[in-house]
Amino acid sequence: xxxxxxxxxxxxxxxxxxxxxxxxxxxxxxxxxxxxxxxxxxxxxxxxxxxxxxxxxxxxxxxxxxxxxxxxxxxxxxxxxxxxxxxxxxxxxxxxxxxxxxxxxxxxxxxxxxxxxxxxxxxxxxx
Numbered sequence: 001x002x003x004x005x006x007x008x009x010x011x012x013x014x015x016x017x018x019x020x021x022x023x024x025x026x027x028x029x030x031x032x033x034x035x036x037x038x039x040x041x042x043x044x045x046x047x048x049x050x051x052x053x054x055x056x057x058x059x060x061x062x063x064x065x066x067x068x069x070x071x072x073x074x075x076x077x078x079x080x081x082x083x084x085x086x087x088x089x090x091x092x093x094x095x096x097x098x099x100x101x102x103x104x105x106x107x108x109x110x111x112x113x114x115x116x117x118x119x120x121x122x123x124x125x126x127x
Contacts, residue, residue, distance in 0.1 A: 009115045013061050016069075016107040020058070021077060023100040024051050030083075030093050050075060066111045073108070076101040 031044035050072040057065025079099045080098030 003032065009061065009111060012107055013058060016066075016104060016111060017055070017058055019100055019104040019107060022049055023097065023104055024048055026093060026097045026100055027076060027079075027101040030097065033093075035107050051068070054109060056086070061115075062114060063115055066108045066115075070105055070108045073105045077105070 004078055021063055027047050028044045031040055031047050033040070054065050054069035054072055058069065078094075078095055079096045083094030087094065
């Protein structure tokens with residue numbers, strides 16, 4: 001049972017990276033369809049920067065990176081929600097971006113909860 005518990009944070013870390021990659025593909029596809037050739041590449045690169053920033057820390061399994069990476073997901077959530085409501089032509093891609101961003105957010109929070117340090121009894125014994 002202990003091996004399964006120890007493997008859970010690693011599994012969540014891999015899941016978060018897989019969902020981040022899926023979200024990156026979806027955002028790049030949406031950006032490439034949004035504008036003409038040179039502008040679409042610049043737009044896609046600019047939109048992918050927030051997803052690329054936490055990757056080294058997520059690969060290391062750093063808790064602090066998982067914590068601040070949740071803030072990097074917010075622009076994708078807002079974009080997906082906005083496009084789902086306002087742009088009927090982009091609803092399938094926007095819905096996929098919305099779902100992927102929520103999944104990534106939940107995986108990051110779950111990783112933080114599973115890897116939370118155990119509280120010591122020392123703070124309780126001082127009363």
